[in-house]
Amino acid sequence: MAFFEELFPARISQDAEGGPRFITSKAYSAAGQRIANREATYPLHEYSIAHPPRSQEDFEALRAFFYVVGGDADAFRFKDWSDFRATQENSNLTRIAGDQFQLNRLYIFGTRTFVRPISKPMNGVIVWRNHGGVWSQASAVVNTATGRVTVSGHSDGDIYVWEGMFHVPVAFKDPSAVWKVLGGPRMITEWAGIELEEVRL
Secondary structure (H helix, E strand, O other): OOEEEEEOOHHHHOOEEEEEEOOEEEEEOOOOOEEEEEOOOOOEEEEEEOOOOOOHHHHHHHHHHHHHOOOOOOEEEEOOOOOOEEOOOOEEEEEEEOOEEEEEEEEEEOOEEEEEEOOEEOOOOEEEEEEOOEEEEOOEEEOOOOOEEEEOOOOOOOEEEEEEEEEEEEEEOOOOOOOEEOOOOOOOEEOOOEEEEEOOO
8 A cells, every 4th residue: 555645635524524433342241231342442543534626626626636546545634623723731742762752632531641643644733842941943854744853952851842733644445446427517527425544654
C-alpha cells in the first residue's frame, strides 16, 4: 500500500458520518459477568458518506480521486470535520528518542486521559515548550507525513504542546465503486455508498 499525500475532497467529506471504533473482545461468565479486553491500544476511525455530491463537478473530482488511488489500494488524507484541530489545551508531544517527538491529540474526562498519536498534521503546526515553568515557541521541524517532530535544544524536563490542524489517514473499504446517473436536465451523478476506514502507518 502506498500513501497518496492528498486530501479527499473536503466539500464531500462534510457529509460524512462515523468516528472511532475500538478493537475489543468480550465474553460473559456463567454468572453473567461481562469480561472485555482491548485488542489494540488505539481505535480505527470509520466513515460513511451517504449523501450524493451536490454537483457534477464534485462527482468528477470524487471519481478521479477513486481512480488515482486504485480503489482500496492506496491510503490518503481525510478531514474529519468533527475533530481536526489541536490546541495547547488538548495536545502534547511524547518523546520517541533523543530530539524526536510524536504529536498527540488528548481526550480528557475526569481522571482519565486518552492519548491519540497524530500522523498526518497539516502545514502550519506550532510547537510550544515549557522550560522551567516558562512557555515559549519551540524551534521545531514537523514532518507532516508522519507527525514526528525534531526539537532543537531539548532539555530533560521540558514539556511540549502544539497547535494546528490534522487529517486522518484512510482508504476506501471497497475496491469497487457503484454510482448512478440521476434524471433531469443536469444529469447529476450519485454515489451514495462511500465507505472509508482508517489505516495504521
